[in-house]
Amino acid sequence: MNEPQMTPEQEALLDEAFKYSQLAEQKARELWEWGEAFAAKWEKRLQDAEVAAKSEVKD
Incomplete structure (x- = not known):
């Protein structure tokens, strides 16, 4: 049984979608890291306060 073949246009769209998904994953990872750093900074400020x-109170 033969599997259906994609047209060149479909392959190009799939490749483009894959590239965008990789970019979105990278941006999500960067945003997560930024959020972690932001939270750590504010946690430190809270502890210092x-x-x-x-x-x-002791003085």
Whole structure:
């Protein structure tokens, strides 16, 4: 049984869709990493603020 063959236009569209999916995956990974760095920065600021607040209470 023969499998249906794609036309050259379909192959080109599939290749383009694959490239866009790879780009989207890369951008999603970059966005995730940026979000992780952002969260870490704000977590550090929160911890520093809590330490400062505790120091003020003790003084």
